[in-house]
Amino acid sequence: MNETVSIRRHAGQPSSYDEALDRDSRPVPSILRERGQTDVGPPAIPTSWYFDREVAEIERERIWRRTWQLACREEDIPEVGDTFLYEVADLSIVIVRSGPDTVKGYFNACLHRGVPLRKTPGRVRFLQCQFHGFTWTLNGKCTMMPHENEFCAEKKDLSLPEVQIGLWDGFVFINPDKDAQPFDEHFAGLSRHFERMDYSNRVKTVHVAKIFPCNWKLLHEAFMESWHTPYTHPQFGQVVNEDCSFQDAWGNFARGIVAQGLASDAVAETPTTQKILEVALGRLEDDEPLPPVPEGLSGRQAYAAALRKQLAPAVGPIIDEMSDSELIDIFYYTLFPNMELFSASMGVALRFRPYGDTPDQSIMDIMVMTPVPESGERPASATMRLLDADEDFTAATELSFFGPFFSQDIVNMNAIQRGVRNNQLKRTMFAKKQELKIRHFYSLWQELTGIENPYS
Numbered sequence: 001m002n003e004t005v006s007i008r009r010h011a012g013q014p015s016s017y018d019e020a021l022d023r024d025s026r027p028v029p030s031i032l033r034e035r036g037q038t039d040v041g042p043p044a045i046p047t048s049w050y051f052d053r054e055v056a057e058i059e060r061e062r063i064w065r066r067t068w069q070l071a072c073r074e075e076d077i078p079e080v081g082d083t084f085l086y087e088v089a090d091l092s093i094v095i096v097r098s099g100p101d102t103v104k105g106y107f108n109a110c111l112h113r114g115v116p117l118r119k120t121p122g123r124v125r126f127l128q129c130q131f132h133g134f135t136w137t138l139n140g141k142c143t144m145m146p147h148e149n150e151f152c153a154e155k156k157d158l159s160l161p162e163v164q165i166g167l168w169d170g171f172v173f174i175n176p177d178k179d180a181q182p183f184d185e186h187f188a189g190l191s192r193h194f195e196r197m198d199y200s201n202r203v204k205t206v207h208v209a210k211i212f213p214c215n216w217k218l219l220h221e222a223f224m225e226s227w228h229t230p231y232t233h234p235q236f237g238q239v240v241n242e243d244c245s246f247q248d249a250w251g252n253f254a255r256g257i258v259a260q261g262l263a264s265d266a267v268a269e270t271p272t273t274q275k276i277l278e279v280a281l282g283r284l285e286d287d288e289p290l291p292p293v294p295e296g297l298s299g300r301q302a303y304a305a306a307l308r309k310q311l312a313p314a315v316g317p318i319i320d321e322m323s324d325s326e327l328i329d330i331f332y333y334t335l336f337p338n339m340e341l342f343s344a345s346m347g348v349a350l351r352f353r354p355y356g357d358t359p360d361q362s363i364m365d366i367m368v369m370t371p372v373p374e375s376g377e378r379p380a381s382a383t384m385r386l387l388d389a390d391e392d393f394t395a396a397t398e399l400s401f402f403g404p405f406f407s408q409d410i411v412n413m414n415a416i417q418r419g420v421r422n423n424q425l426k427r428t429m430f431a432k433k434q435e436l437k438i439r440h441f442y443s444l445w446q447e448l449t450g451i452e453n454p455y456s
Contacts, residue, residue, distance in 0.1 A: 010270040028134040028323040036248035041439025042428045044455035047420045050215040061087045066177045098138040105163040107421040121218040170384035206368035208396040210387040214417035216362035220352040226258040230266035238271040239280045249440040256365040261300030267405040314371040
């Protein structure tokens with residue numbers, strides 16, 4: 001079993017995640033006790049994979065043109081005629097709401113001379129090239145071809161080339177490869193992990209993106225593991241136990257779970273239950289004191305009870321059935337190749353892409369999804385805010401407490417590209433348990449790219 005066991009733990013704390021589940025105040029879903037693959041992927045990779053232009057070119061053809069990738073949310077295109085642009089590497093895809101229950105995706109290029117059909121999102125009645133007026137319906141059928149008699153093709157032969165579309169829990173995925181495995185088969189079993197609380201009844205209320213001076217894989221790796229928490233995010237050392245955790249792999253996605261409401265083994269002094277609750281709820285020194293934790297409750301149980309009360313209006317009666325673990329622990333899923341999806345109780349999705357024509361830059365999207373109001377009326381989806389190169393995530397006040405948290409990762413990411421170039425071992429090593437998700441990622445990456453790894 002790929003479960004990290006605490007070696008030096010605080011008195012009374014569970015030493016494994018299964019032990020934490022055993023102490024839950026409510027029955028836990030069986031999926032939390034099930035385990036996927038626990039030994040997969042290479043122990044190391046060449047550092048050149050992060051900065052070699054030839055590797056980036058292979059990724060362009062064999063990763064970005066052949067895999068399922070998050071494009072947008074359905075609320076980004078709520079009405080017929082709404083369009084959205086998804087761009088990665090040299091690909092540009094137009095996502096279109098072509099009917100009330102139909103979403104289409106087209107390569108963003110006029111079939112005449114290649115001018116993009118859309119440069120910005122927005123609502124249209126048809127897709128028209130602004131260069132010479134070639135026009136298509138929302139279903140991709142060519143309806144206007146100026147001077148048709150002068151061309152070697154006819155309108156009937158000029159339907160827009162489509163990408164595959166996959167819809168899941170309000171997310172819209174695309175795959176440029178028309179022969180690729182359907183989305184539901186590719187990510188088979190994923191919905192089981194989100195049965196109790198899914199993303200279908202949530203709406204994107206925040207979307208912030210930032211460009212980083214590092215390779216997209218380095219950036220994504222930083223969010224595939226949690227054991228950097230006590231060092232990069234020391235304020236959470238009293239409430240996040242990176243050793244009471246596990247990672248496993250399930251086909252084309254992988255899962256990580258880390259316990260909250262427990263002190264890290266990197267913290268020397270054991271916090272009181274009251275202190276754990278205060279830190280977990282983000283109480284500041286000037287805030288009103290919290291009521292004393294009832295005797296007999298653990299930090300985990302007190303934190304879960306507080307969240308049940310706080311989230312009940314938005315989540316509804318089901319929250320009383322949810323276990324402590326479901327409510328407070330960090331569940332983070334890697335959907336290969338470039339998405340990190342947290343549990344719906346947290347409501348965060350991250351996306352990582354190469355930026356520009358270089359392996360040395362990438363772009364990270366943070367999307368926050370909040371429950372649809374009790375009225376059932378969905379607010380407008382948040383538009384993406386792109387931060388300047390010298391801004392950190394605290395500049396995006398809409399991120400709330402997520403802003404300072406993600407900004408702490410910027411320090412590492414701004415320097416890591418130079419670091420891997422200076423690594424004299426010429427390899428990056430991955431821990432067997434704490435970084436299994438990264439190892440799993442590279443097992444899939446190697447399979448698709450066909451690039452040999454001397455460390456496999």
